[in-house]
Amino acid sequence: MCFVRLEGLYYHYRQRGQRAGGQQSQAVDLLDGVSLEVKRGEVVAILGRSGSGKSTLLNLIAGIDLPQRGRLTIGGENTLQMSEQARTLLRRRHIGFIYQSFNLIDTLTAAENIALVAELNDHHSELVDAKVDHWLEAVGLTAKAQHFPDQLSGGEQQRVAIARALVHRPALLLADEPTGNLDAATGGQILSQLQGMVRDHQTTLLVVTHSLAVAQTADRILTLEQGQLSERQGDFTW
Ligand SMILES: Nc1ncnc2c1ncn2[C@@H]1O[C@H](COP(=O)(O)OP(=O)(O)O)[C@@H](O)[C@H]1O
Numbered sequence: 530m531c532f533v534r535l536e537g538l539y540y541h542y543r544q545r546g547q548r549a550g551g552q553q554s555q556a557v558d559l560l561d562g563v564s565l566e567v568k569r570g571e572v573v574a575i576l577g578r579s580g581s582g583k584s585t586l587l588n589l590i591a592g593i594d595l596p597q598r599g600r601l602t603i604g605g606e607n608t609l610q611m612s613e614q615a616r617t618l619l620r621r622r623h624i625g626f627i628y629q630s631f632n633l634i635d636t637l638t639a640a641e642n643i644a645l646v647a648e649l650n651d652h653h654s655e656l657v658d659a660k661v662d663h664w665l666e667a668v669g670l671t672a673k674a675q676h677f678p679d680q681l682s683g684g685e686q687q688r689v690a691i692a693r694a695l696v697h698r699p700a701l702l703l704a705d706e707p708t709g710n711l712d713a714a715t716g717g718q719i720l721s722q723l724q725g726m727v728r729d730h731q732t733t734l735l736v737v738t739h740s741l742a743v744a745q746t747a748d749r750i751l752t753l754e755q756g757q758l759s760e761r762q763g764d765f766t767w
C-alpha cells in the first residue's frame with residue numbers, strides 16, 4: 530500500500546538581485562516536479578549535493594512548508610488541502626522529524642525536549658516519563674537527562690533529537706542527515722536502533738544522508754538533482 534505519495538511537487542523561492550535601476554527578484558526553482566511513492570514500512574534514502582533541496586523536500590512532506598504546486602498525500606490524506614491546524618495535528622501524531630540542525634529547545638533539558646512531543650500526544654504523565662526514560666536509555670543519555678542543549682556535545686544533541694523524533698512511535702519518520710554529527714561507532718548504533726524500530730513498527734523512513742553506510746541499509750536509494758528525484762544510477766562520488 531502506498532503510504533506517502535508526492536506528485537509533481539514544485540517549490541521555488543525568490544532571490545533578490547540588485548541591478549542598475551532597482552531591485553529585481555528572481556524565482557529559483559528548487560524542486561521542479563518531484564514525484565515519489567513510498568510504501569508503508571519502506572526505507573528510502575535520499576542523496577544529493579548540498580543545496581539541492583533535500584531539507585526543503587522533507588519540510589514539505591512534513592507540512593512545515595508548502596509547495597506552490599503539486600499533490601501530497603500521507604496515509605491517503607491530501608495534506609495540502611487540510612487546515613494548518615489539521616496539518617499540525619497530523620505532524621504531531623504521526624510524523625517524527627530529525628532535523629539537520631536538531632532544533633532542540635534551549636530552555637528545556639534533554640528529558641524535557643523528548644517529553645514535549647509525548648506530552649502533546651498523551652496526557653498521562655507516568656506513561657510519558659516511562660517513554661522518556663526508555664528513549665534516553667536507547668540513545669545512551671540517561672546520565673545527561675537533566676542537561677540543557679548547550680551543555681551537550683553536537684553528537685549528544687543529535688541523539689536527543691533522534692529520541693524526540695521517535696518517542697511517539699511515528700508512522701512516518703523523516704530524518705535529515707541523522708548521523709551527520711556522530712562518530713562511526715555511535716552512528717552505527719543509532720542506525721541499527723532506527724532500523725529496529727522501522728522493522729518492529731512498520732515505520733516508513735525517509736532519510737537524507739551523505740553516508741553510504743546509511744544509504745545501503747535502505748530499500749531504495751534516490752538522488753535529488755536539479756529539482757528532480759530519480760532512482761540512483763551507478764556510483765556517486767562527492
Ligand atoms: N525560502 C527560501 N528562501 C531563500 N533561500 C531558500 C529558501 N528555501 C531554500 N532556499 C535555498 O535553497 C537551497 C537548498 O536548500 P536545502 O533544502 O537546505 O538543501 P539541502 O538540504 O539539499 O542542502 C539553499 O541554498 C537554501 O538557502
Ligand SMILES: [Mg+2]
Nearest residue numbers: 583584629705
Ligand atoms: Mg539539508
